[in-house]
Amino acid sequence: MAEWRSALKGQLPLGKVGTSDGIGVTFSEVTRFSLLQIAAWPETWKPAGAKAARLAGTETAPGPGMMAQGAKGTLLRIEPLKWWLISRDDRQNRISLAIEDGVVLDLSSSRTWMNLNGPNATHLLNNFLPVNLSDTAFPTGSVASSAFHHIGITLWRDEHGFNLLLPRSFAISLWEQLTDSAAQYGYEVI
Structure with missing residues (x-):
């Protein structure tokens, strides 16, 4: 790395x-932080949001224009079908979604x-x-x-x-x- x-x-x-x-x-x-983008398809935004919420340690994914602070990070709803999971831990576990559910992109260095x-x-x-x-x-x-x-x-x-x-x-x-x-x-x- x-x-x-x-x-x-x-x-x-x-x-x-x-x-x-x-x-x-x-x-x-x-x-030294981690920033992951989790993007869903229109028909998969609910399960992708639920997975993003679990990764952040929150009960639910926030709505558009809102954030949720969890035990593992902050989940930002930056667009209707996108969340950013940001954590002060730069070693945050990398996740993946099945392509039919969405896409994960590491934006930490950007x-x-x-x-x-x-x-x-x-x-x-x-x-x-x-x-x-x-x-x-x-x-x-x-x-x-x-x-x-x-x-x-x-x-x-x-x-x-x-x-x-x-x-x-x-x-x-x-x-x-x-x-x-x-x-x-x-x-x-x-």
Whole structure:
């Protein structure tokens, strides 16, 4: 297996930046994770969703635009017939489906996973994303695919804040835009 490497290595100097008013946004990169895409056919989405839920350790698969946190990972419903199973364990068991039931694709090396939280995280993200991220429109458990400067990203909100999956090849560019804008709120990289 290839050695895992951060797309943001050298770009994430730890510490505080910005205003003296405090920290408005906290950033961190999740390293060494597993991301599996589970795609079903129209007639097999229920059994494929049930298998995805078992793999995540949840009772049921989430509906479109929602996530479910389980004992083994987070299951994101990114499209009507697709789930992403993401786990902080980069050695997650690889699964397979019979071709008549669906298809599994390992996307682990294709994305950079970033956490954002803090009192100004919503304001920061709304500078870039055409999604209403207010608590009422995008509550905990919500998932969205959106565009960040014409680049497709996946975003979800959990009890700790926002999570972004950025395409690996664009991670540095998007990171620079986020941190440049976050300086107005004060930010910390942990």
